[in-house]
Amino acid sequence: MLKKLHSQKKTQLVLGLVMGICFGFLLQKGGVAKYDVIMGQLLLKDFTVVKIMLSAIVVGMVGIYLMKAIGMVELHPKSGSIGMTVVGGLIFGIGFALLGYCPGTISAAVGQGNLDALFGGLTGILIGSGIFAHFYPRLEKFLKVGWFGEITIPEYLKVNHWVVIIPVCLLIIFLLYTIESIGL
């Protein structure tokens, strides 16, 4: 691992900015900075969002697990619980459909000039995050209900990760192929 590079704080801030520029460029070129495309996905009429996400997962997953095998990277899976992931996921979805952007794509929407994203959505996300931070001490107990932690699918199944990666990749490719062949 490039531990020395990881510990250089200023270099990391620059790297964050540069990689963010790449991400924003890709999101805008993919069309997913647009409300119409994101809502098209949630209305099941335009599958651009799913196509981008699934192909990112396949390419990213294979590369990251290969680099992990030679000790170049370490994983950072997020922890979860029923109280946290299920309830939070459902709340997120409601906001996602009302807003028509998510935290990443709204930043790209601001960059391409969407004023509803800048004045409405961005302000809203900041307020929402602040509300959550305020009530966090009272929610802490609930968020731990049904705790399962940072576990990954291969760890849960107690199998080598390639036993999961290969079928997941094949399943995703099959899904994308199906989406294309029914003309979505």
Next chain:
Amino acid sequence: MEFFTLKIWSPYLVGAGIGVLSWFTFLLSNKPIGCSTAFARTSGMLEQLITGKSVTKKAYYKKFPAVIDWEWMFVAGIIIGAFLSAILSGDFSLRLVPSLWMARFSLSFLPRFFVALSGGIILGIGARWAGGCTSGHGISGTMQLAISSWLAVILFFISGVLTAQFIYYGLGG
């Protein structure tokens, strides 16, 4: 160079590009791609600015200090990157209301503003509640095969699809 002035790229190319980008975020920065935590930090910074009181005592900001970090710079970069892409292709323009919204509700800016604001508030709460958003859970978490992330992203979309159907088809008119 012509390639960079295109308005739209293939979703598979963009997806693969994001996948490759995440190799580099892990390799060079030891970080998964993520966005929503940066909003929580900004919210804390603004709270400090407005109330003049430090938020360092709040339990949540002990976990996620209200400071500029890698992810904060990453989100700032997204705005710049999308701006560059849109300028290069001539796709940049100041738009008040998205066209799909206009076609369905044909309303002026204010109603869209209030729905976007309330949607943003709910989204902000949800992202913090679930511990991530469509990028942190939806892309980075899923590619690491985290159970929390697969569960989260499936619920984001189930709930999002149902809500979208209700807004666009369930409400009369």
